[in-house]
Amino acid sequence: MKTSLSMKEIFVDKDIGRAQSLPASTFVDQKFLELELGTIFAQTWLLTPPENNAEDGLANFASSLEKTGSRVPFNLLGKPFFLQRGQQGKLNCFPNVCTHAWHPLVESATVGGAIICPQHGRQFDNEGRFVAQAGFEKMEGFPRESDHLRNIHVNEWGQWFFVSTGEPLAPFHEFVEKVQQSMPGIKLESLRRQRVEGEVREVAGNWKQHAWNYMDNFHIRFVHKGPEGLADAIDLSSYRTELYKFSALQWAYARDDENGFGHQFLADRFRDPKNPSKRVFALWWFIFPNITLNFYPWGLSVNVYMPIPGKPDKTLFLWLQYALDEEKFRHRNSTWLSDQVDAEDIEAISFVSKGAKSGFAPRGRFAPKEEAGPHWFHRLVYETVFNGRTKQ
Numbered sequence: 001m002k003t004s005l006s007m008k009e010i011f012v013d014k015d016i017g018r019a020q021s022l023p024a025s026t027f028v029d030q031k032f033l034e035l036e037l038g039t040i041f042a043q044t045w046l047l048t049p050p051e052n053n054a055e056d057g058l059a060n061f062a063s064s065l066e067k068t069g070s071r072v073p074f075n076l077l078g079k080p081f082f083l084q085r086g087q088q089g090k091l092n093c094f095p096n097v098c099t100h101a102w103h104p105l106v107e108s109a110t111v112g113g114a115i116i117c118p119q120h121g122r123q124f125d126n127e128g129r130f131v132a133q134a135g136f137e138k139m140e141g142f143p144r145e146s147d148h149l150r151n152i153h154v155n156e157w158g159q160w161f162f163v164s165t166g167e168p169l170a171p172f173h174e175f176v177e178k179v180q181q182s183m184p185g186i187k188l189e190s191l192r193r194q195r196v197e198g199e200v201r202e203v204a205g206n207w208k209q210h211a212w213n214y215m216d217n218f219h220i221r222f223v224h225k226g227p228e229g230l231a232d233a234i235d236l237s238s239y240r241t242e243l244y245k246f247s248a249l250q251w252a253y254a255r256d257d258e259n260g261f262g263h264q265f266l267a268d269r270f271r272d273p274k275n276p277s278k279r280v281f282a283l284w285w286f287i288f289p290n291i292t293l294n295f296y297p298w299g300l301s302v303n304v305y306m307p308i309p310g311k312p313d314k315t316l317f318l319w320l321q322y323a324l325d326e327e328k329f330r331h332r333n334s335t336w337l338s339d340q341v342d343a344e345d346i347e348a349i350s351f352v353s354k355g356a357k358s359g360f361a362p363r364g365r366f367a368p369k370e371e372a373g374p375h376w377f378h379r380l381v382y383e384t385v386f387n388g389r390t391k392q
Contacts, residue, residue: 186295
C-alpha cells in the first residue's frame, strides 16, 4: 500500500457519470490522515465534547458556561483547549497552553478570576490577554502578540459549541442554516439529553467510511432490509437526497403515518399536497465533515465520526441522544429502530474496512441515480484536502 497520494491520484470528478470513489489508500494511510487533520479538520466546524469531567461528575458544557468568567477544558483530536465565557456573555475558545512554558492553564471547570498558569503564575484576563507575570516587568517589547492567548473560532448553536481550529471554509451559519429552516417547530434548546449505553466508542473503519455509509441510501434495502428493518419502516419510493454546499439532507415518508412527524414540527415543503396524511419518518442531516443530526419524532440523535490521530482505520464514534417526546423516546428502538440500525451500520463498516486494507480494493464508480450523496461527499473531501486547487 502506498504511503502518500498526489492530487492526481485521488481526483474525484465533479461529474458523477465519470467520477470514481476516493482510492482505498485514503482510508488506511497514516500520512493521508495527517493531511486531512491539517486541512479538512482545521478548516471546518467541529462539535466540542458535550461534557467535561467536573468534580461533581459529568457536567453539561452549556450549564457549566452560563456565568461570566466560567471556563471549561476539553480535548479535540488530541489537542487541548478551553471555553471561556467573557464579558457581555461573549464565548471565547483558547488553546489550553500557557504562552510562557506551555503548561495547561485550566485543569477543571471553574468560575471567576483571572486565568493563572499553575506552573509559573502567568496571568490572563477573561478575553485571553496577558495581564502579568513576575519577572517580566518593564521588559522591552513585551508583551508580544504571541504572549496573549490565540483566539480559536467558536460558535454556539442550541445547546452545543462548535470550534474551527484554523480559518474556516465558511461562516458557521453556512453549515447549519438549512437545518434550521427544515424544522422550525423544534427548539434545539428544549431537547433533553438522555444517557444511553455506547455513547462513546472506538469502532472499526476510517471516519470517511462512516460518512460514506451515512450518505448512501443505496445500502438501506440491503443492510437494513426487512422484515422489520428500516427498509420496511419507510416508504423507499419517497426517499430524497438534497445536497447543499456544506450540508446534505436525506428524508423519507414513514410507511405508517403514525410513526411520522406532526406537521407542526417541520417546514411546509415536506407536506405531500396529493396526500396530506403522509408524514416524514426522519430528517437525516449531514454536516461536513463528520457530524450527523438525525431528527425523529422522538427527538435527536447526534453522531460524530471523529478521526483518531495515529489510527487511520479506526474512528471515535460519538452517539448522543436527545429527547423531544419522552414517551416516543422510550419506543425509539421498537418503532424507529435506533439501536438496530446503529448495529447494522457498524458491522457493515467493519467489513468494508477490511476490504480497504486487503490490497484488492479498486476505485468504484457511482450509480448516478442512487449515489449522489456519496459522490458529493467524496468530491468535497478531495476539494477540501487540496484547498481550492481543484480546477477540474
